[in-house]
Amino acid sequence: MSLGISSTLTEVLARSAGVDIASPLQIRAIGGGSINATYHITTSSNRQWFCKINDAGRFPDLFVLERQGLALLEATNAIRVPRVIACENIDQDQVLVLEWIGEGLRTxxxxxxxxxxxxxxxxxxxxxxxxxxxxxxxxxxxxxxxxxxxxxxxxxxxxxxxxxxxxxxxxxxxxxxxxxxxxxxxxxxxxxxxxxxxxxxxxxxxxxxxxxxxxxxxxxxxxxxxxxxxxxxxxxxxxxxxxxxxxxxxxxxxxxxxxxxxxxxxxxxxxxxxxxxxxxxxxxxxxxxxxxx
Known part of the structure; x- marks a missing residue:
């Protein structure tokens, strides 16, 4: 994760989640994404998010359409989906920030x-x-x-x-x-x-x-x-x-x-x-x- 993207994500989360602009973020790359770069974002107060980043030109509106799909599923109240925190274009990238879902036991x-x-x-x-x-x-x-x-x-x-x-x-x-x-x-x-x-x-x-x-x-x-x-x-x-x-x-x-x-x-x-x-x-x-x- 470049310093520029880290700074931009701090600004995004300041707008969308009330993060202190002066508070450093811990941004850890995680696996599992086949086409997206994916990250776990944590603040010093242990607030957590999941972030995806992709090329805005290669996959136009990829995350806008994902946000719409999540909203359609969420509106049914049938099954949980993660809350969308932010969905923005930043320079040449598109960024989607979702709530972090802690993992439970699949009983x-x-x-x-x-x-x-x-x-x-x-x-x-x-x-x-x-x-x-x-x-x-x-x-x-x-x-x-x-x-x-x-x-x-x-x-x-x-x-x-x-x-x-x-x-x-x-x-x-x-x-x-x-x-x-x-x-x-x-x-x-x-x-x-x-x-x-x-x-x-x-x-x-x-x-x-x-x-x-x-x-x-x-x-x-x-x-x-x-x-x-x-x-x-x-x-x-x-x-x-x-x-x-x-x-x-x-x-x-x-x-x-x-x-x-x-x-x-x-x-x-x-x-x-x-x-x-x-x-x-x-x-x-x-x-x-x-x-x-």
Whole structure:
């Protein structure tokens, strides 16, 4: 962290959190961010914040859109999100400061509470799938143009943009596209009509916390109104959550009988994202799924 950024963060926190401008900040770089520089900020009186910094030109409005997503989730009162302390552009950087969440124990009670609260979030609906603005999924722009139909939205706003990008990069070819087109014809039978659900949108194991009171906290959202299987599918993508989470969710919002099929299909989207960001190692999983269906 440069002296200039440290000074600027002091000014930001003086405006937004009442920090003494003369009080030095302890700023410690921490890991976990795939595209952002991330920091733990502490004052001499032990006030603490979490800070992200990124290039304002490379990812325009990345943190403004994250702030909007957090606000949408917070307004539901279904599940906790960190409070936004500041969201500003500073020279060539964009800066997001959030409350610091102390880590608690991920007990069975935590997992049950998480499943119940996610089910409550998914009960919040809208007239159509999508959102009134675009946002990001990781480092890639995410289109949320609204549609009254989930399958139409999933094909045109989720799969096709990523497939086109992958073909342009030479990561998929036109034979793969033809397999996707055959898959599209099966989707209406795989996804019976359900109301749009408010989604976190990127719910893998790195995008939630357990606070000091063993309550779940959602971070790094890619929100929109979609099919609830999108969130549930992503929980399984890198190892899965604990059994009490799924049991509690299903108690409050039962899974459809073919939910495992739905989850496999929904995970094509994050797998395509990973293909486009990280390369060929994800191609095999994608082709295995589309060939199965």
């Amino acid at each position: 069975n009670v935590f997992w049950q509470r998480f499943g119940e609260q996610l089910a409550a979030l998914h009960r919040i609906t809208a007239p159509s799938f999508g959102l009134e603005h675009q946002n990001y999924m990781g480092a890639l722009p995410q289109s949320n143009t609204r549609s009254p139909d989930w399958v139409d939205f999933f094909i045109h706003q989720r799969l096709q943009p990523q497939i086109s990008l992958a073909i342009g990069k030479g990561l998929l070819d036109h034979r793969d596209l033809q397999q996707f087109q055959r898959l599209y014809k099966a989707l209406d039978n795989i996804f019976p009509k359900e109301p749009p659900a408010l989604l976190h949108g990127d719910l893998w194991s790195g995008n939630f916390l357990c606070d000091e009171h063993n309550h779940p906290v959602l971070i790094d959202p890619a929100v929109y109104y979609g099919h609830r299987s999108v969130d549930l599918a992503m929980t399984t993508l890198f190892g899965g959550f604990e059994r009490p989470f799924y049991e509690a969710y299903a108690h409050h919002y039962p899974f459809p009988e073919n939910h495992r099929e739905q989850w496999e299909i929904c995970n094509l989207y994050p797998l395509l994202i990973h293909l486009n960001l990280f390369g060929q190692s994800y191609r095999g999983n994608i082709l295995h799924t589309i060939q199965r269906f």
